[in-house]
Amino acid sequence: MEAQALQFFIACVTAAGFGIAIAAFGCGIGQGMGLRSAVEGIARNPESSGKVTVTMLIGLAMIESLCIYALVVSLILIYAHPQAGAIAALFAH
């Protein structure tokens, strides 16, 4: 039974790792695309830097929060799984 509990925790850690990796990949691509377009826009029309910066700031904050959510979920899976105790107790019987 201990082996099953261990398997459960291994699955949690694997899920956490893959979760944050996929989230970072997606957020990195999203932020990169947004930043590229903003820089291109400012290079074409330097006077519009203020407008572009404001819009990009809001977009980047939204994208960044998604990555922070994924980080929190991954850390919860590893360190603070709400049902971890109960599941470990189930396996122990």
Place this chain on the structure above:
Amino acid sequence: MTLKAYSSEKLSTVNNIQQRLLTFVTRSNWVLLASISLLGLMAASPAFARGMIFGGLIVTINFHLLAKTLNKALRPQRLTSPNVILVKYYIRFIISGVIIFFLIRQQVVNPIGLFIGLSVVVASITIATMVELKKLIFKEAV
């Protein structure tokens, strides 16, 4: 109305909306943080309230620092070195990651409370967009 006058009027409207959005989001971040903190302290357990407060503080401070960094990076009249901006960006990210790690590792906060706290900026951006949309729709209707 000539085409030039019409386009310049449209441009100034867009400018106004963007500036209003940013001002609204910056202010409503703090207002939302204060509201959820009070609500958490009054109606939820201490760990849940701590989660809301810490989560809200992390994202709100992050948003302000991001705004400062982007303004320095992209405004041609106040450009700073790209290396400085990159280092600051990573330091900010690492510090928020480490804080969240310790909060969850030491079980100082309730994870759901932390989640709600971390949604402060997203909620305020959504509210700001809805307010602006409402203004635009009603303006169009009149």
